[in-house]
Amino acid sequence: MQPTSSGYQLRARSFRSMGTVVSLTVASRTHADTAVDELESAVEVIEGIFAQLDQTFSLYRTGSEASRLGRGELVLASSSEIVRDLYAEAAEWRLATEGAFTADRPDGTLDLSGIVKAHATREAALSLGALGLRNWCLNAGGDVLVSGSPGPETHEPWLAGIVDPLDRQALLGAFRMEPMSALATSGSAERGEHIWAVGGTAPEFIQVSVAAPDIVTADILATAIVAGGTRTLDQAVDRWKVAVLAVRPGGALLATPEFRAAA
Numbered sequence: 402m403q404p405t406s407s408g409y410q411l412r413a414r415s416f417r418s419m420g421t422v423v424s425l426t427v428a429s430r431t432h433a434d435t436a437v438d439e440l441e442s443a444v445e446v447i448e449g450i451f452a453q454l455d456q457t458f459s460l461y462r463t464g465s466e467a468s469r470l471g472r473g474e475l476v477l478a479s480s481s482e483i484v485r486d487l488y489a490e491a492a493e494w495r496l497a498t499e500g501a502f503t504a505d506r507p508d509g510t511l512d513l514s515g516i517v518k519a520h521a522t523r524e525a526a527l528s529l530g531a532l533g534l535r536n537w538c539l540n541a542g543g544d545v546l547v548s549g550s551p552g553p554e555t556h557e558p559w560l561a562g563i564v565d566p567l568d569r570q571a572l573l574g575a576f577r578m579e580p581m582s583a584l585a586t587s588g589s590a591e592r593g594e595h596i597w598a599v600g601g602t603a604p605e606f607i608q609v610s611v612a613a614p615d616i617v618t619a620d621i622l623a624t625a626i627v628a629g630g631t632r633t634l635d636q637a638v639d640r641w642k643v644a645v646l647a648v649r650p651g652g653a654l655l656a657t658p659e660f661r662a663a664a
Contacts, residue, residue, distance in 0.1 A: 418451035421542030428536040501629030519620035581612035585619035605630035
């Protein structure tokens, strides 16, 4: 992140959840001790949100609802309200993306991990607002959601770096989080091959970043475009207010005009 304006300091904390690192950065000019206490309290709340959802949806936890559903020990109709709600939301996205995004693995196992992290980030944002925090950046493994500014006096935007999938030590560039407040990146660079291409063909893109007004739309469409290729990318740009950067296997970039303007 870029330096903040005079009078404000950026403070950050991070934790591990859902197989990735979640970090919260807050811009504040309150007394140092007070600012640290506010940040620690906020991180504790956010970590609790992520932990609770991970306990419910992780397929790596044998006792989670998701694992029990996968083994047939639990039917969807008898699952908790949050499982049913996210399943319904995922089903709506499957229809909206014409199957490019799906909560069903190729073997038929229900897997809601494609929406859970974005939902956790969405819930965390509500909690940050309830705690009175206005200027912050939340990064959950490449899914970035921001509020306010790192320099409220000058209204400078938050900047989000996009990692080069062919060189994890380099950045493709920085995206200005304005007016879009959410940026999500999907692909194989961090978690390996975990997205199933439509039709079982080789994916056209190895990484896709989508900026949108909300984190769920950004995350879902990033995954859908990796799975569906240029056809889904064109549909996403036509239907939603988004900016897209896609990386082909050889490293060639495809960026929408909206993305180029903000990069």
